[in-house]
Amino acid sequence: MNWTDERVERLKKLWSEGLSASQIAAQLGGVSRNAVIGKVHRLNLPGRAKSGGTPTAARPKRPTSAPRAPNYAARVTTRTVARPAGATVIKEEIEVDFDIEQEIVPAGNVVVPMSRRLELTELTERTCKWPIGDPLKEEFHFCGNDSPDNSPYCNYHQRLAYQPSADRRRAR
Numbered sequence: 001m002n003w004t005d006e007r008v009e010r011l012k013k014l015w016s017e018g019l020s021a022s023q024i025a026a027q028l029g030g031v032s033r034n035a036v037i038g039k040v041h042r043l044n045l046p047g048r049a050k051s052g053g054t055p056t057a058a059r060p061k062r063p064t065s066a067p068r069a070p071n072y073a074a075r076v077t078t079r080t081v082a083r084p085a086g087a088t089v090i091k092e093e094i095e096v097d098f099d100i101e102q103e104i105v106p107a108g109n110v111v112v113p114m115s116r117r118l119e120l121t122e123l124t125e126r127t128c129k130w131p132i133g134d135p136l137k138e139e140f141h142f143c144g145n146d147s148p149d150n151s152p153y154c155n156y157h158q159r160l161a162y163q164p165s166a167d168r169r170r171a172r
Helices: 005-016 021-028 033-042 155-161 165-171
Strands: 074-085 088-099
Touching: 005 021, 005 033, 021 033, 021 088
Parallel strands: none
Antiparallel strands: 074 088
8 A cells, every 4th residue: 555645645634633543544445544553653643633522621630648538429530432433433532420429337336456566577377467557668567466267367457358249349
């Protein structure tokens, strides 16, 4: 397949309109998606414009150090979906609103055990190996409380680590 000046100009036009390589290949005919991608790279064309709608306003990013609220009502997420359009599949980004209703049920009489603050070299088969803190910080340690039945965790950390699958499904 030869890239004539006419076909190259049409490729540039379709690329700037935001069409995918598959869509451009279908419109040009006689050329594969990979050939279109290769030509785009050889021509050093800029990234495509987003297709399928108006550009969305950028949402401000949440600072990473700020704690997240444990119970919020709605969340907007951008998802990429594919839909058929003739012989090609078009991928679009859509915004999906999730309404999340989390019921917080306070557990009665929860006792958080004091950790024994053991180092890695101090752990045995009968001590809780639940990590506490950032491993890169000096304060990092393990729980170290007694663990029953050769379990890696104490009773409290077992309840955190091993949740029944029915509870996990309900939390989604």
